[in-house]
Amino acid sequence: MTSYSVFIIDVSSRQPVEAELLDTIGERQLLDWQFQWRRTLEGYLRRLADNGVTRQGLDWPQSWHWDWRAKIDEVRGLLGHTGYSVVCRDVTQGMMRLDLASRMARLDDQMGKPLVYVDYLEIAPWNWNEPYADPPLYRGIGQVLIRTAIQRSFDEGFHGRVGLHSLPQAVTFYERCGFINLGTNPNEYRGLLPYFEITTERARTFL
């Protein structure tokens, strides 16, 4: 396992704090997810319920039954997949799973060329900027992870090309990162998640 020194922002002090970028999602990260992320998420769900937000409401999170452990187990040992995590003050703050092998670019000027595809990217619930959530503890974790995906793309010889399906609420985030929105497809994720891609030139600008 390799650890890289990175910086994220402590929201209360507005100052950068040192964090670790790990080129793995290990047992330690899965335990953090299992016992810390989910506990915070449960508290958040209770708060939503207390505020009258129902499962039909727009603010209800859907990840409570989703399983990072299963998602990591299903690609364990596969060379085409890898994971990264950001750890700060001994707690996992964000995780990302990458597909390095099976996806091709869709933008006209790079159509069919290999790229790094972000299978999953999630940050710890206490860093969410969401209705009824406490103010986030840290900011900039997503930026570190996207930078990682882009850097990995350059290292793989994919010239910085990265693709992903964004959550609808994260559209602005990826646009600000320089990604191009190719819209939704009814055959992918029930037409809910728009596909984004970044070009070599924009990837260089991001770094």
Place this chain on the structure above:
Amino acid sequence: MTYSTTADWALARAALDETSTPGAGPLSARPHVPDETFWLRGEETRLAFARFVNMARRQRGWSIEKLADDAHIEVGELMSIEQDGGHEPELRTIWRLSEVFDVSQARLMELAGLASPKDTHAMEEAVRYAARSTAITALTAEEQAAFDGLVSVLRDKAK
């Protein structure tokens, strides 16, 4: 991997995501819910799908292993379908189950949450039938009636 960055870069970039929470892929949280049927599709109907497979198998007196052999489906996949309401089945699994149980493949896909329901009412009906059943070793008369109702919804191949 080569990776180096600075505190200044982090400050400048973090300022850009002050109003949004990054997330990608279906594992991440908080997708918008476009309408009420989204939740019906994603959770309730999949639980109904799990109940349907469980009841259809038991009605025939089959073990999971027997169904797996006959339908050429992995035992683990079948167990996940019956026991894990969050499990998303493979498309080919749906096709094989629809063949074995003689129900509409399209309807079964809708129930499993792999296709948008063309008839939301039928899916709600299927969920209601499934909700009336309880897991015991043999089908009771009441369970059999609920199961028959579920099959009648799923056999409507016209839609």
